[in-house]
Amino acid sequence: MSGDTDARADIYSLGALLLANFRGAPPNLGANPMEVVENKQKPLDTSGVPQPLKGLIDRMCDPDKDKRLGDAGLVLAYIDDPKSQTKPTAVTDAAPAEAPNDEATVIALSVKPSAPKAPAPQKSSSGRGPLLAIGLSVALAAVGVGGYVSGLFDSFLPAAYPVADPFTLIVEKLPQGQAQAVGFMPSESSRDALAALVIDADLTLASGEIASSWGEDILASLQPLEPLSEWRLVVSNNKAKLTGTTEDAEIFAQINAVFGSGLPGALDGNVDISFVPAILRTADVREILQAKSDCGPLTAPQAGSVGGYGPEDAITVTGRVAETATRIGLFDELRAIAGDRKVVLDLDVLNPSLCLIEQHLPRAPSGATTVAFTVGDRNEPNPSGRFFVGENPVIDVVVPADMTAGFLTVSILDVSGNVFHLLPNISRPDNSVATLRDGSSGEVRVRVAFDLDAASEDGGIAFRVDDSSLGKSKILVLHSSAPLFEGMRPTSESAVGFAEALQTSFEVDAGRILSLDSRILTTAQP
Structure with a gap:
């Protein structure tokens, strides 16, 4: 291990070869390089090897070279008489020390008696030839095993690494x-x-x-x-x-x-x-919403808590758009950046005229007034607000009990871009809440669009749905502290004209409008 080698390294190698032949397998040097290094400094495991072979291998393979049999002559002497070599002998010119009192243990083996030995031949000057040949063979074998055990030939032979199970x-x-x-x-x-x-x-x-x-x-x-x-x-x-x-x-x-x-x-x-899509930034979603906002602001209130939308977060958009094409375009653009996220559009699809009015409506709180629908032909309530071609929509504004003062302005913005003023109008110019109540207390229903028969007899505005313009119309109910406009608006006007009038009224007196309520009326084919 230190590089300080002499003939005793060959003795070690020959002893390891004898042990390997006895066991039928090479010595177990360990499962990894560190164990190999450590185990090469320990005595070889000769447990189970009978004497005198065990004693011979132990003496030949002692990790301490000074305790090892010093040369091949001492090995042969041990084989001839194990008791004669019980003390370590170093490679030195000094005479061997006396043998200790304790003797090597010898196990008697049961062997078949051999034939009597023939007399030894007379030695001659050439008698060392066979002995030298045998010695050379033993030396070569010892060098081979020593090289294998010490790793001398690792660069020339396939690597034999410790077994890993499982690998x-x-x-x-x-x-x-x-x-x-x-x-x-x-x-x-x-x-x-x-x-x-x-x-x-x-x-x-x-x-x-x-x-x-x-x-x-x-x-x-x-x-x-x-x-x-x-x-x-x-x-x-x-x-x-x-x-x-x-x-x-x-x-x-x-x-x-x-x-x-x-x-x-x-x-x-x-x-x-x-x-797994990354966090989708809220800013990226808002950029698309702003580009597609053609009918007031669009919002996506379900943004994640990490500054955007996580892989499991849905993108839910609320608001209004002017037409179906806007809705489709919005969905397609969100879908392109959403990955596997769910895209939900909770939108009202209006029309360009309604959206124009939406953008000019005053910012007023919602009040307690409501809008109720009836099918005039059959006098049946219609809570859905959906009317089909041929039907006569009847519209009532329900005034709450605590609304006793002020003025009501009621208009309907239809799908064609026109505005019809249901209250006040030329046939009903007084729109004060007190006049509309006519002395009644509590909740009051004020009819602003009549059935066809009543309109023909008493006057008033009435509608019948035809297939020329189907879609969504919007009823606006504004409660104000004073009349909204200077003079009466025409019964019918364009959405642009009405939007401009609303804007002017709001600029003159922003506090005039007390509340704003609305309801959608939808017309469709049956």
Whole structure:
């Protein structure tokens, strides 16, 4: 271990070879490099080896070279007489020390008697030839085993790494983190290649029940994962599971295309790459809403608490739009940035005329007045406010009991862009609440659009739905402290003219309007 070697290293090697032959397997040097280094400094495990072989191997393979049999002559002497070599003998020119009193233990073996030995031949000058040849063979064998045990020939022979069972590896990249790896790799080249792909690597060289292409398959699995936000590869022998997420739909498609037929090579397992959209900024949604606001402001009140919309948050938009085309365009633009999020449009689709009025309406609180509908032909209540072609809408304004003063202005903005003033008008110029109550207390119903028969007999405005202009009309009920306009508005006028008159009235006296209520009336084909 220190590099200070002499003939006793060959004695150690020969002893290890004898032990390996007896057991039928090489010595167990450990499961990893650190254990190998540690175990080479300990005595070899000779448990179960009978004497005198055990004593011979123990003396030949003592980790302390000064306690080891010093040369081949001492080994042969021990074999001839184990009792004669019970004290360590160093390689020195000094005479051997006296043997201690304790003797080596000898286990008597039951063996078949051998034939009597023939007399030894007379030695001649050439008699050392065979002995030298045998000694050379033993020396070469000792050098071979010593080189194997000490790792001298590791650069010339295939690497024999400790066995890992199971052969496991985990490589992962956490969100906003760096890639890291821990586990086993089968070769230095694959280990170094993997270490180059991650920031933190704890990798051990080992052998195991894995395919010959295992290292290359691991690297091929990891290389396409760089664009992912996070990923994790877990491997046990040839079984593997790859998971990951991305916020980019294009990257999601690319990665799934790479692993369309599964993991590379001999790896067997699942690939589960998920598309998880990132936080959608509230500002991005608002930008679209502002561009599509053609009938007053649009709002998305369900924004997430993290400054935007998370993957599970729905985008819910409320407000009014001027036409169906605006609604469709709004949905398409939100859908393009929403990812897997749900898009909900809770919108009133009006018409350009109604929206023009909406933008000029005074900012007044809602009051307690309500609008009630009746089907005039049948005198049936119509709580839905939906009327079909041929029907006669009858409209009542319900004045609450506590509204006893002021003035009511009631107008209907139809789908064609016209405004009809239901109260006051030429046939009903007095719109004061006191006149409308006519002495009645409590809740009062004031009819502003009549059934056809009543209108023909007593006068008043009446409507019948035809198919020339179907859609949504809006009834406006304004309660003011004084008449809104100087003079009476015409019974019918354009939405633009009415919007301008409202704006002028509001600028003159913003506090004049006490409340504003409205109700939608829808006309449709049956």
